[in-house]
Amino acid sequence: MKFIALDLSLSHLIMVYGDRNNLYYQKCIPLPKDRAGILFTNLEKMISELKIDLDSIDMLFSTVGPGNFNGIRISLSLIKGLAIAKNIKIAGLSSLELMSRSFVNKNQQNICTIIKASPDFYYLQIFDEFYRSVEEAKLININEKIKFPFLDSQLIIVGNDSKNIAKTIKYKGNYLNLSSSTPEGLYLLVKDTIKNNNYLDANPKYLREVNAVEPSLWKRKPIVN
Known part of the structure; x- marks a missing residue:
């Protein structure tokens, strides 16, 4: 095909x-x-x-x-x-699933993909290490409490504004900035x-x-x- x-x-x-x-x-x-x-x-x-x-x-x-x-x-x-x-x-x-596959997941961590929507708002979806969806895609406000289904050490945040969102929500795990897939x-x-x-x-x-x-x-x- x-x-x-x-x-x-x-x-x-x-x-x-x-x-x-x-x-x-x-x-x-x-x-x-x-x-x-x-x-x-x-x-x-x-x-x-x-x-x-x-x-x-x-x-x-x-x-x-x-x-x-x-x-x-x-x-x-x-x-x-x-x-x-x-x-x-x-x-x-x-696009969120595509982002989850656009890097080498060396540590086989669960993946939180994010795409910036507007100031303070992000699209977010969680995948496991095999790219299976754990949570449905949603729109979040980073000024509100965000609860992940995994410990920070079990998760990597990947997306076009990962550094900023990690800092804002006081996330202590790994993150990777990707401007595109x-x-x-x-x-x-x-x-x-x-x-x-x-x-x-x-x-x-x-x-x-x-x-x-x-x-x-x-x-x-x-x-x-």
Whole structure:
């Protein structure tokens, strides 16, 4: 099964092309304001360089959030357009789960992935060392008490503002700042998604308001799967 997978939910364009046995192409590019232009240019470049016949692609993937709403909307619109034109199956991927797979978990710790939503508010999800969800994704206010299902020593916080959240909540365990996901993480997530037949709808999922300011006041609208 050949696939193309995209992530525009954070600060970089992450793009991979592969199958269940091989990663043929990977790209990680910082994103300026023109997310759509960067995506289309690099997708066309990949297709041209590798001489990819889109009729040979079995599935297209895109992250559905949480993250930058514009980026998520652009990548979802692209795969939906290709799906209609070429009759290709599509599916969504969790940005939080992708983040959990975007580093080497040397100590085999449980993983708390975080993505900053707005000042003082973060999306958060807990996974065990095998990337299985322990708690559902949620929106938290770091000025309120946060209780983890594991001891600090059994957990690592990973995300785009981990240092700040660790300091604010007086967390004493390990943390890792990641500004974006990685191509390797995206490839591994797609492989496991196919293996486990665990596909998400290719639509952004909106988080209900949870003790937060009105989404219309945020720079980035809250999206979560």
